[in-house]
Amino acid sequence: xxxxxxxxxxxxSLKAETLKTVAAAAAIGGDIHVLVAGLNCxxxxxxxxxxxxxxxxxxxxxxxxxxxxxxxxxxxxxELAGDYSHILASASTTGKNFMPRVAAxxxxxxxxxxxxxxxxxxxxxxIYAGNAIATVQSLDEKKVITVRSTGFDAVETTGSAExxxxxxxxxxxxxxxxxxxxxxxxxxxxxxxxxVISGGRGMQNGDNFQLLEGIADKLxxxxxxxxxxxxxxxxxxxxxxxQTGKIVAPDLYIAVGISGAIQHLAxxxxxxxxxxxxxxxxxxxxxxxxxxxxxxxxDALPELESAL
Amino acid sequence: MKVLVPIKxxxxxxxxxxxxxxxxxxxxxxxxxxxxxxCEIAVEEAVRLKESxxxxxxxxxxxxxxxxxxxxxxxxxxxxxxxxQIDTDQNLDSLNVAKLLQKVVEEEQPQIVxxxxxxxxxxxxxxxxxxxxxxxxPQGTFASVVKVEGEQLHVTREVDGGLQTVALNLPxxxxxxxxxxxxxxxxxxxxxxxxxxxxxxxxxxxxxxxLSPRSTLVKVTPPAERQAGIVVExxxxxxxKLKNEAKVI
Ligand SMILES: Cc1cc2nc3c(=O)[nH]c(=O)nc-3n(C[C@H](O)[C@H](O)[C@H](O)COP(=O)(O)OP(=O)(O)OC[C@H]3O[C@@H](n4cnc5c(N)ncnc54)[C@H](O)[C@@H]3O)c2cc1C
Ligand SMILES: Cc1cc2nc3c(=O)[nH]c(=O)nc-3n(C[C@H](O)[C@H](O)[C@H](O)COP(=O)(O)OP(=O)(O)OC[C@H]3O[C@@H](n4cnc5c(N)ncnc54)[C@H](O)[C@@H]3O)c2cc1C
Numbered sequence: 001x002x003x004x005x006x007x008x009x010x011x012x013s014l015k016a017e018t019l020k021t022v023a024a025a026a027a028i029g030g031d032i033h034v035l036v037a038g039l040n041c042x043x044x045x046x047x048x049x050x051x052x053x054x055x056x057x058x059x060x061x062x063x064x065x066x067x068x069x070x071x072x073x074x075x076x077x078x079e080l081a082g083d084y085s086h087i088l089a090s091a092s093t094t095g096k097n098f099m100p101r102v103a104a105x106x107x108x109x110x111x112x113x114x115x116x117x118x119x120x121x122x123x124x125x126x127i128y129a130g131n132a133i134a135t136v137q138s139l140d141e142k143k144v145i146t147v148r149s150t151g152f153d154a155v156e157t158t159g160s161a162e163x164x165x166x167x168x169x170x171x172x173x174x175x176x177x178x179x180x181x182x183x184x185x186x187x188x189x190x191x192x193x194x195x196v197i198s199g200g201r202g203m204q205n206g207d208n209f210q211l212l213e214g215i216a217d218k219l220x221x222x223x224x225x226x227x228x229x230x231x232x233x234x235x236x237x238x239x240x241x242x243q244t245g246k247i248v249a250p251d252l253y254i255a256v257g258i259s260g261a262i263q264h265l266a267x268x269x270x271x272x273x274x275x276x277x278x279x280x281x282x283x284x285x286x287x288x289x290x291x292x293x294x295x296x297x298x299d300a301l302p303e304l305e306s307a308l
Numbered sequence: 309m310k311v312l313v314p315i316k317x318x319x320x321x322x323x324x325x326x327x328x329x330x331x332x333x334x335x336x337x338x339x340x341x342x343x344x345x346x347c348e349i350a351v352e353e354a355v356r357l358k359e360s361x362x363x364x365x366x367x368x369x370x371x372x373x374x375x376x377x378x379x380x381x382x383x384x385x386x387x388x389x390x391x392x393q394i395d396t397d398q399n400l401d402s403l404n405v406a407k408l409l410q411k412v413v414e415e416e417q418p419q420i421v422x423x424x425x426x427x428x429x430x431x432x433x434x435x436x437x438x439x440x441x442x443x444x445x446p447q448g449t450f451a452s453v454v455k456v457e458g459e460q461l462h463v464t465r466e467v468d469g470g471l472q473t474v475a476l477n478l479p480x481x482x483x484x485x486x487x488x489x490x491x492x493x494x495x496x497x498x499x500x501x502x503x504x505x506x507x508x509x510x511x512x513x514x515x516x517x518x519l520s521p522r523s524t525l526v527k528v529t530p531p532a533e534r535q536a537g538i539v540v541e542x543x544x545x546x547x548x549k550l551k552n553e554a555k556v557i
Contacts, residue, residue: 010469069474070437071446093467097449100402100437109403109522112432122526127430128325132334135526175446178462178473191468195556219557227486237452237466237487244426244486246468252556262324269534273554275546281539290537290554293546303543308557 001030001120005054006077006089006099009036009044011066016192017090017147019154022051024147025088026155027117031055034161035080037073039066050157060166067177068094074101075170081106081142085120091146099146108140115151129243129266149191150249150270183238190241193222195252196268198241199234200226202257202278202297206234211301212256218308224248224268226258242267257297260285277301309419309478311354311363314409315347315383317376318429325429331527343379346424348386349484352491353454354422355387362456363420365389369412371405373397377507384502385494391505396512396519404519406438411515413443418479420461425450425483436483447481448474452488 003025008015018034025032032053036045037060045059058080064072077098081087087102089095091113103110115133116124122137123145190196197212197219209223216223224241225234241248243266253271258264260276260283268274269288276289279296286292293300319325320340328335343351357363368383369392370376380391394408413421426433440447448454448463452471455462461476466485494502512519540546550557 067472067474070440070449074441093450093465096433097437097447100434101441101447103434104403104406104438104441107403109401110432110434110438111523112434126531127528128319128334129428129431130531131325132327133529133531135528137524137526138522139524140522172444172446174444174477176475178475180467180470180472182470231487236470237485238468238470243428243431252550252554263321269531273550273556274534274537275550286539287536288534291546291549292537292539293543294539295543300543304547307543307547 001028001085002083003028003030003032003086003088004080004084005032005034006087006095007034007036007044007048008090008092008094009038009041011038011041012043014044014047016154017092017149018048019051019157020149020152021088021090021147022054023152023155024114024117025086026053027152028086028120030085033058035060035077037065037076039063045163049161049163050159052156052159054159054161057161057163058166059163060168062169064169064171068098069175069177070098070101071172071175072170073098074105075172076168077102078105079168079170084142086143086145088145088147091148095146099144103144106142106144108142108144109138110144110146111136111138112146113148114145115148129262130269131262148247150247183236187216188220188222190222190224190239190246190248194250195219195221196224196248196250197221197254197256198224198226198258199229199256200258201228201232203229203234209235214305215301215308218305226264255285256301258285259283260288309363310365310367310416311357312413312416312418312421313347313350313354313366313368313383313388314421314423314435315351315368315370315379316344316424316427317341317370317372317379318344318427321345321428327528327530331529333525333528341375343382344424344427346426346484348491349486349488350422350424351383351386351388352489353484356489358387367392367416367418369394369409371396371400371408371512380507381502382494384505385499386492389505391507393507393509394512395509398519400519401522402432402434403438403522404517405435406442407517408512408515409439410442411517413439420479421481423481423483425485436481440481445479445481446476447483448476449483450485451482452485454482454488
């Protein structure tokens with residue numbers, strides 16, 4: 001068997017998700033190759049070559065791939081697919097965007113968001129916002145899979161794979177990049193942080209999120225939010241944790257002014273330790289919290305910051 | 309221009325689903341069902357495109373057994389002009405759903421197909437992208453803004469790092485994210501009117517597509533339950549526990 005992993009990167013560096021996707025590939029077992037498609041992405045390719053267990057890294061360096069447009073990337077992956085039994089990408093917004101196109105072009109189903117590998121054709125994935133865990137056996141010749149990064153531990157970066165340049169340029173010519181508004185932050189990424197502190201509707205407005213910042217600084221934490229906080233415009237969309245936002249599983253998750261709706265729990269209930277601060281003792285978040293504090297957050301947060 | 313909106317009947321988002329004792333599947337008997345929230349947002353966006361004079365007709369389509377006509381009526385009450393039910397008892401996977409939708413696209417020739425980004429039951433997040441690949445249409449997934457600009461569609465997408473805007477040639481696929489719009493409530497007169505709007509029923513078998521399943525569901529189990537922990541009395545106690553008991557700070 002041989003497995004192709006599509007790297008997640010921003011042209012400058014490799015994202016941690018890639019190392020976790022390689023771990024999923026290693027759990028399936030077989031020769032592992034990585035594709036880095038982008039523009040001026042040589043450094044990312046060098047980083048991918050260090051992922052333990054990878055024997056070859058293909059680099060497709062072309063303007064057509066600069067912004068990971070799904071139309072173009074899916075054509076490239078499909079072109080390479082012939083030699084592989086499994087094609088894997090991270091279940092990030094990039095992987096979710098192009099992988100189903102790859103599956104359809106290959107006329108196979110896609111197994112989305114796997115959290116464990118049972119065997120080369122059988123995988124475990126959450127459904128119904130994590131309220132049920134399905135074990136699915138794929139009957140297709142080729143398996144197209146997206147990997148939830150919280151399910152796998154990153155492989156080491158001790159490898160030294162061969163890096164091979166690809167000449168192939170697949171430009172569908174049907175879409176183009178207009179612009180982006182990316183959040184710039186000094187903090188760790190939500191998906192990679194060891195500690196996450198999230199605010200909900202109880203925060204009342206965006207300015208009050210500053211109450212979380214001092215604590216996040218002291219803990220080296222990422223800051224997240226509930227959908228209610230994002231919808232109300234307190235914070236940007238990329239901070240949403242939940243079924244339809246980001247899935248996180250840090251060592252410590254602190255939920256502040258969040259009630260604990262199933263859609264929010266779906267994004268954080270695999271955290272090792274959960275702390276809830278809420279003024280309502282009946283809030284459902286307390287049912288999943290290891291440590292609950294019934295308090296007004298406007299009193300509790302300044303106190304917490306100075307206690308750390 | 310025509311807008312096609314595929315919608316799915318799913319468990320109501322407020323319901324916490326239970327796994328059957330024999331672990332064969334989830335138990336959906338007597339569970340409240342509804343239109344998938346992301347599909348509702350798609351219908352709303354299509355209706356707004358019509359109200360602003362961009363779209364001329366909004367067609368809702370659902371693949372499922374007779375019961376999904378209920379959700380099609382909801383779409384009609386929200387402002388869709390007509391509906392198509394593609395009748396099947398099978399639990400189709402996304403690829404087969406996309407193949408059936410491809411046939412509908414060939415017949416109706418919509419300029420925009422608006423789908424939900426994911427169905428909240430199977431959480432697949434695939435169908436729109438697959439339909440894009442099968443029809444050769446470009447896609448704007450996880451959309452929070454959709455604008456027609458001349459011959460193109462500009463879609464702002466909610467991505468992991470923030471927002472990204474792409475320009476798509478028409479016809480194009482759009483999948484909706486939560487912040488695209490806030491769906492209206494159907495008024496009683498519109499619910500009444502919806503009952504008289506056309507709803508065509510076609511049999512999935514008539515499309516001549518091999519709909520055999522691509523996977524088998526081996527088992528469905530409940531997730532590991534978290535035990536509720538303890539209530540601490542003060543910040544001081546909390547910090548002490550996190551340091552000495554949980555050892556996470
Ligand atoms: C299709 C769909 C997808 C969804 N996806 C997501 C998702 O991915 N992520 C997500 O989070 N939600 C999601 N939701 C929304 C979800 O159902 C809830 O509406 C949302 O999580 C509620 O956010 P909240 O807990 O911040 O707000 P609320 O439920 O309003 O809770 C606010 C809490 O703050 C507490 N509070 C208020 N003031 C204070 C104070 N001064 N001190 C202490 N506590 C205080 C209150 O007691 C309350 O418990 C989704 C919904 C749908 C329909
Ligand atoms: C418990 C359970 C387990 C299942 N397990 C499997 C399984 O193991 N393998 C398998 O292949 N299938 C399985 N199914 C079938 C599954 O329900 C879906 O029909 C199928 O996967 C379609 O994908 P999705 O709805 O998740 O699509 P998504 O890609 O998440 O949906 C996105 C959008 O596509 C459109 N759409 C999706 N379905 C329809 C439809 N029927 N009609 C019209 N528009 C639609 C909607 O606009 C929707 O918002 C299972 C179903 C259940 C209830």
